[in-house]
Amino acid sequence: MGIPRGTYDILPNEVVTWHYLEKIARQLCERYAYEEIRTPIFEETALYERGVGETTDIVEKEMYSFTDRKNRSLTLRPEGTAGVVRSFVENKVYAELQPTKWYYFGPMFRYERPQAGRYRQFHQFGVEVFGSDDPAIDAEVISLGLEFYRSLGIEGVRVGINNVGNPEIRAKYFEKLIEYFTPFEAELDTDAKSRLYRNPMRILDSKHKRTQEIATEAPSILDFLDKESMENLEQVKFYLEELQVPYDVNNRLVRGLDYYTQTAFEYMVEELGAQASTIGGGGRYNGLVKELGGPEVSGIGFGIGLERVLLALKQQNVSIPTAAPLDCFLVSMGEEAKKASVRILGELRKAGLKAERDYLDRKLKAQLKTANRLNARYVVILGEEELANNQIQIKQMETGEQTSIAMDKLVSYLLEGK
RNA sequence: GCGGUCGUGGUGAAGCGGUUAACACACCGGAUUGUGGCUCCGGCACUCGAGGGUUCGAAUCCCUUCGAUCGCCCCA
Incomplete structure (x- = not known):
């Protein structure tokens, strides 16, 4: 199908x-x-x-x-x-x-x-x-x-x-066109011939050479x-x-x-x-x-x-705006971090940020790779250590800079960087 | 409705009668333990649009069919 x-x-x-x-x-x-x-x-x-x-x-x-x-x-x-x-x-x-x-x-x-x-x-x-x-x-x-x-x-x-x-004028004009072209009928190309009685105006923009020559002298609608x-x-x-x-x-x-x-x-x-x-x-x-x-x-x-x-x-190779990039991709390691990251993800979205996380249980490295592919501006990393300290690692993808900040400062940090 | 060209993996494509269907990109995984974009390695087409035929043997030849694409008519 x-x-x-x-x-x-x-x-x-x-x-x-x-x-x-x-x-x-x-x-x-x-x-x-x-x-x-x-x-x-x-x-x-x-x-x-x-x-x-x-x-x-x-x-x-x-x-x-x-x-x-x-x-x-x-x-x-x-x-x-x-x-x-x-x-x-x-x-x-x-x-x-x-x-x-x-x-x-x-x-x-x-x-x-x-x-x-x-x-x-x-x-x-x-x-x-x-x-x-x-x-x-x-x-x-x-x-x-x-x-x-x-x-x-x-x-x-x-x-x-x-x-x-208007329709009356066009009808009259069509008549004249037909009148004009009929003597040349034999010389017209097959397309033009078939158009003659159906829509003679179409003959006027024929691509055929001889037809074109004939058409140059044809009456103009403007005269009607x-x-x-x-x-x-x-x-x-x-x-x-x-x-x-x-x-x-x-x-x-x-x-x-x-x-x-x-x-x-x-x-x-x-x-x-x-x-x-x-x-x-x-x-x-x-x-x-x-x-x-x-x-x-x-x-x-x-x-x-x-x-x-x-x-x-x-x-013409005109460039067209593309989709907005991800503001943030959440990377997490371990079950506990995952739970926290799901919660944080929700908060980021409520705050109006475009945010995403990994749902395929990828490893850290692969998650970063994914973030990169998705064109994320920031990656937030959450693992055991961060969880223990109530901190998160935040990495700016373009520069590679990474800092550690308090978990409850994340939203405001990202909104600022936007 | 008519005519041309084409139909190989997710994509672009090689192969055009002979044992395992190139290559590139993409994707997935790995290069010792928690870090992307570069590099290297590995994986990824029981199958060449479908059906039939020719042949010892076909993705490769023939027929049919379906589809795509471009053109004619006409239109956006």
């Missing part, structure tokens, strides 16, 4: 790193005045069918769906937005003070072949803002995401932004935007500049989910492996709240793939 495909265990060693990511994200969100929301890890399947879009790859072939004992179809969440929107609607949060600014953190599930930076259970940190159409909010959200990477010390994150208009969308894009750009967020307008940027309107953006970093250059993305979804049964409230958010963030950290 093994671990399910595309999943992995996060062992204690790595958990430290995850705590760190969460801490950075939380602190950041706090400063931006976002609040954490926790929604279920699974939802009714219909939520994603309606919310994410029936024709998206996610819904068509990547959902982890199952029926429960009452035959209800449920799905492990493939992304965060739909559930958060559902919660926003269901709890009538739109009736409260707006905008609503939320963030979340947690596992997502997609049935795909695992590869570099892609898993079936992966983790996202995301943000959603409801109730404001102000382009300044778009800029805030984009800037918050970028700040996250920066706080972690990841370099060279590029922000790509675009405006994808209505006045409102155009203006919106300009405003977002303006505020990004105010926030000193560098960006590139990328008129070929599309996102995989159907619900996006207006602003769409991506965070990218070079050389992360074929799948992983995009380390986060998001956009506006002005129709989604209504689509899911709420009032006409607009929204915008992003999702950041944490496995990919970890990849970037690793690749």
